[in-house]
Amino acid sequence: MEYVFSDRISTLKPSAIREILKATSQGDVIPFAAGNPAPEAFPVEDVRRLSAEIFADDPITALQYGISEGYTPLRQVVFADMQKRFGVGTADDDIIITSGAQQVVDLTAKVLLNEDDVVICEAPSFIGALNTFRSYKARLVGVDVEADGMDMDKLEATLRREPGAKVIYTIPNFQNPSGVTMSWAKRQRLYELAKQYGVMVLEDNPYGELRCRGEDVPAIKTLDKDGIVIYSGSFSKILAPGIRVAFTIAPKSVIAKMTVGKQASDVHTACFNQMLVYRWMTECDYLGHIAKIRDNYRERLDLMCGLIDEKWGDFVTYVRPEGGLFIWCELPERVDMLGFCRAAAERKVAVVPGTAFLMQPTDTTQCIRLNFSTPTREGIVKGMEILGEMKKDY
Amino acid sequence: MEYVFSDRISTLKPSAIREILKATSQGDVIPFAAGNPAPEAFPVEDVRRLSAEIFADDPITALQYGISEGYTPLRQVVFADMQKRFGVGTADDDIIITSGAQQVVDLTAKVLLNEDDVVICEAPSFIGALNTFRSYKARLVGVDVEADGMDMDKLEATLRREPGAKVIYTIPNFQNPSGVTMSWAKRQRLYELAKQYGVMVLEDNPYGELRCRGEDVPAIKTLDKDGIVIYSGSFSKILAPGIRVAFTIAPKSVIAKMTVGKQASDVHTACFNQMLVYRWMTECDYLGHIAKIRDNYRERLDLMCGLIDEKWGDFVTYVRPEGGLFIWCELPERVDMLGFCRAAAERKVAVVPGTAFLMQPTDTTQCIRLNFSTPTREGIVKGMEILGEMKKDY
Numbered sequence: 001m002e003y004v005f006s007d008r009i010s011t012l013k014p015s016a017i018r019e020i021l022k023a024t025s026q027g028d029v030i031p032f033a034a035g036n037p038a039p040e041a042f043p044v045e046d047v048r049r050l051s052a053e054i055f056a057d058d059p060i061t062a063l064q065y066g067i068s069e070g071y072t073p074l075r076q077v078v079f080a081d082m083q084k085r086f087g088v089g090t091a092d093d094d095i096i097i098t099s100g101a102q103q104v105v106d107l108t109a110k111v112l113l114n115e116d117d118v119v120i121c122e123a124p125s126f127i128g129a130l131n132t133f134r135s136y137k138a139r140l141v142g143v144d145v146e147a148d149g150m151d152m153d154k155l156e157a158t159l160r161r162e163p164g165a166k167v168i169y170t171i172p173n174f175q176n177p178s179g180v181t182m183s184w185a186k187r188q189r190l191y192e193l194a195k196q197y198g199v200m201v202l203e204d205n206p207y208g209e210l211r212c213r214g215e216d217v218p219a220i221k222t223l224d225k226d227g228i229v230i231y232s233g234s235f236s237k238i239l240a241p242g243i244r245v246a247f248t249i250a251p252k253s254v255i256a257k258m259t260v261g262k263q264a265s266d267v268h269t270a271c272f273n274q275m276l277v278y279r280w281m282t283e284c285d286y287l288g289h290i291a292k293i294r295d296n297y298r299e300r301l302d303l304m305c306g307l308i309d310e311k312w313g314d315f316v317t318y319v320r321p322e323g324g325l326f327i328w329c330e331l332p333e334r335v336d337m338l339g340f341c342r343a344a345a346e347r348k349v350a351v352v353p354g355t356a357f358l359m360q361p362t363d364t365t366q367c368i369r370l371n372f373s374t375p376t377r378e379g380i381v382k383g384m385e386i387l388g389e390m391k392k393d394y
Numbered sequence: 395m396e397y398v399f400s401d402r403i404s405t406l407k408p409s410a411i412r413e414i415l416k417a418t419s420q421g422d423v424i425p426f427a428a429g430n431p432a433p434e435a436f437p438v439e440d441v442r443r444l445s446a447e448i449f450a451d452d453p454i455t456a457l458q459y460g461i462s463e464g465y466t467p468l469r470q471v472v473f474a475d476m477q478k479r480f481g482v483g484t485a486d487d488d489i490i491i492t493s494g495a496q497q498v499v500d501l502t503a504k505v506l507l508n509e510d511d512v513v514i515c516e517a518p519s520f521i522g523a524l525n526t527f528r529s530y531k532a533r534l535v536g537v538d539v540e541a542d543g544m545d546m547d548k549l550e551a552t553l554r555r556e557p558g559a560k561v562i563y564t565i566p567n568f569q570n571p572s573g574v575t576m577s578w579a580k581r582q583r584l585y586e587l588a589k590q591y592g593v594m595v596l597e598d599n600p601y602g603e604l605r606c607r608g609e610d611v612p613a614i615k616t617l618d619k620d621g622i623v624i625y626s627g628s629f630s631k632i633l634a635p636g637i638r639v640a641f642t643i644a645p646k647s648v649i650a651k652m653t654v655g656k657q658a659s660d661v662h663t664a665c666f667n668q669m670l671v672y673r674w675m676t677e678c679d680y681l682g683h684i685a686k687i688r689d690n691y692r693e694r695l696d697l698m699c700g701l702i703d704e705k706w707g708d709f710v711t712y713v714r715p716e717g718g719l720f721i722w723c724e725l726p727e728r729v730d731m732l733g734f735c736r737a738a739a740e741r742k743v744a745v746v747p748g749t750a751f752l753m754q755p756t757d758t759t760q761c762i763r764l765n766f767s768t769p770t771r772e773g774i775v776k777g778m779e780i781l782g783e784m785k786k787d788y
Contacts, residue, residue, distance in 0.1 A: 001592075001621045004560075005651055009505045012654045042457045048449045055442045063436045063634035065429075099493055099638075099660040106659050110529065111403045115509065132658040135504065166398075198395075227395045240457035242665035244493075257399055260406045264526040265500050266493040270664050271636035 011134050030383035033350035034374035035176070035325055041293045042240050043284065050279045054272060062272040068263045070097025071274035077281050078247050087222040088231055094255035096262065099269045101206050101246040104232035105129045106265065108167065108202050109136040111257040118165040120158055122150050124357030124365065126176040129169060129204065141165070142359040145175065147319045149182025152189045159197040167200050172220060174207040174324020177357045177369040181322055184217050191223045206234040209290050211323035212298035227251035235277055238290050243273045297323070297373060304372040304380050311388025327370045335394045337366050343390060349383045405528050424777035427744035428768035429570070429719055432694070435687045436634050437678065444673045448666060456666040462657045464491025465668035471675050472641050481616040482625055488649035490656065493663045495600050495640040498626035499523045500659065502561065502596050503530040505651040512559040514552055516544050518751030518759065520570040523563060523598065536753040539569065541713045543576025546583045553591040561594050566614060568601040568718020571751045571763040575716055578611050585617040600628040603684050605717035606692035621645035629671050632684050637667045691717070691767060698766040698774050705782025721764045729788045731760050737784060743777045
């Protein structure tokens, strides 16, 4: 049979990038292309104990159907924690638990976007979110990212040019892929612009807890007196991604629509997984665990940046991230970026070509994305040696 | 702020039905309106042991990111099991693991449907699936269900009238809500019609293993020489719904697109949950467990049907199901069906008004849906006594 697929799914074509990544998925490849948390960052002992407790104390709740909003005790404790620690969430907001933060992007698109609606994204931005917006046939419009976040003059110009824009999508902390953190001044301006132009903001913050240096910058959501910010947080980077538990805090009527949307997507997030997070937050020293992860990632980030400076100091330029998982390196103009990624793959080092993170297939960049949480420390050293040597071919 | 939601989500409005169900969600209500498996049907001891094993033997696989297709050992064992036990799945098919069978409907819609495309459904049909199709702005066209399944002459007439139809959606075994099982002759005819008119079939089979009487009827998918059937199976009713693990077996190119779609929805189904199902299938007597569930549900079905015959013999008509979870009762013409459901709710018995399962808000029915897996045996007896007494008001 000749299959006729939907227009939406046909826009998500396998790309040259995917092919490069495929070629580097073998076990002997140094995975600078991945985005996995370091396995030693998982609280395995806690998880062992808590899962035994859950299936001893309350197995039926863990195994029976749950409600689409999520496990009520988890919703309450996360909401209270986000209010207390970050000032996120007001009396006009509500929370639902999602199957990973990817689902927050999906539900945002589902409840807000009609086909051809405009989503304004940072350029570059997270490929997973871009593909979700594409799967709703949204039109992606990019705004350049500077060393302190999105270029606000360009954002304003874009809002003026695109009066039908529905959502501004931003990753304000340790942005994927650029590693950049948006300044407080820019967050305030972004909020004011969104308000002025009647556009919702999706503030995606999976990496916010992974700060290695400097001071936290308050979330855009802390400014939300007008009910225009959808805040997305995740347990993937601080507990474990394989459990697929994240959440969104947003205005009540948005959450109500998202709940209807979630019911049509996957009914609810798995109960055991939500109970595990709840017990972790209420019975374990989760703040102590987050502090340990930060120490781990600080050491890895310093190792990687030190090696980039040493091996590539005269070759690439980059903004040193204050946290997160990624470093975004710009190759010299003379270098064929895609060819460089291919050559690295042949030498068993996987990096992501920066074009993966752009809005249009015709957009170009000299940047590549490196990850320092997935490889071992030895892998970081060996991988940077190999990349360093490649320099002399250009 | 005045929120402007997407057209797709605005079509999913809270309805009179939802209000009735809400009024009956209190703890003291007899839940004939639910669809939960009986809690005593969960293999709690197995789950306890297996979860301890998983977090002892292989915690990192359980906690780290997985691939969108699903946990490879689970995919292999389910595919082999489905081939061996049911003849489902050929060399041209592939399998992905999904977050519940609701996600199979969602992914089918995502990869096959453009807005306004027609989906042909049994009338009545599962409200969850109907809402998912609605969330893609599909146009639902119903074909009446008879005592042996969809009316095939009407299906053919519908296919002739709707040349752009993309999908026929069917629940062939113990259909939700009608309880009806499609005959083998009708399955063959449905397949031939789908082939002739170039329409894909979504065969949703969450209840197939819950047969209490009679012989299994082969799946439509066993006829699939042409690559037109998407088969959906689930562990919700035989292991536990709270873990949210289901699967779909479909032609390879459809699965490839679904995988891209799933990546944009929730990246992958939680790893621990998939590993749990894998170990349950390979280390436990899962066929013995399924046999026990069937015994449990046979007893409940017989209890409920006996009471309906006794208390309501001269009041309702129904087709006695050979399995599944639901009984579909038709009230006399003189009875106001919605009013009856409201009156039952006031007497603390929750039933679902049949209009919930129809395509259009203007469609009418005299039927209500009763569930016998969620209430206790005492609840079944007490609930049917109350419903029986209500008869004299009409």
